[in-house]
């Protein structure tokens with residue numbers, strides 16, 4: 001086997017592959033790709049391009065396999081990876097801890113109602129015959145006097161369930177101290193990317209290299225896109241699969257979902273010590 005915690009030497013600027021120093025563990029459809037792409041601007045960050053799924057799917061392949069999936073780094077660079085399903089993988093906290101108990105964890109969260117719609121929109125883009133969002137998120141429809149419909153939220157439907165952030169957070173905090181997990185506000189990652197990225201860089205112990213001058217708001221896309229002021233590369237946005245337009249959802253269904261999430265959101269605010277102020 002390999003000594004996971006052995007010191008690595010970098011003779012003459014040699015580059016080596018390391019296990020990750022930091023992980024983006026979730027949450028699916030909250031802006032995890034944006035966070036990773038923004039971080040990759042930083043010269044001291046090297047990250048695996050695609051999701052590695054080591055702690056959920058490929059753990060049996062071992063740490064040597066995992067390390068080989070990482071990009072090469074030179075001295076002073078940190079190694080990262082993002083796989084959003086780690087957030088809800090029950091065995092992940094223990095496994096991540098076994099790799100490195102002082103690893104830094106990042107998770108992006110956003111209003112669970114928009115997250116659910118985003119998740120649904122992604123599925124519908126692959127399966128156009130998918131029923132309406134309202135009919136999947138809510139059950140027990142009784143169309144009657146006053147049109148009372150969709151009385152109960154289907155908490156077992158994936159897109160709904162994944163927005164209950166409190167329980168997975170508790171699992172991660174059983175294994176890691178609160179200070180080792182940075183929660184990133186997904187709404188602010190869109191409205192104030194540079195400010196949110198300042199927090200991220202501080203947390204990772206990086207110099208604040210990513211700043212306002214790296215972002216511009218692309219009004220066609222409706223999202224911040226990237227500029228690389230010091231290079232000749234052209235401005236670019238995330239791909240077409242990020243920032244899709246969402247279908248119109250019946251406001252009654254939205255209200256039901258808000259009521260459903262309210263107590264879970266409260267518990268999440270308590271556990272995390274942050275009031276995200278979701279409606």
Ligand code: A3P
Nearest residue numbers: 029030031032033034118223224238242243244
């Ligand atoms: P939508 O496509 O539903 O709008 P993830 O990368 O975790 O799958 O999250 C995708 C979501 O990231 C998008 O969901 C979008 O809302 C959000 N996002 C945040 N910043 C973005 C950016 N700069 N460009 C595109 N999408 C961004």
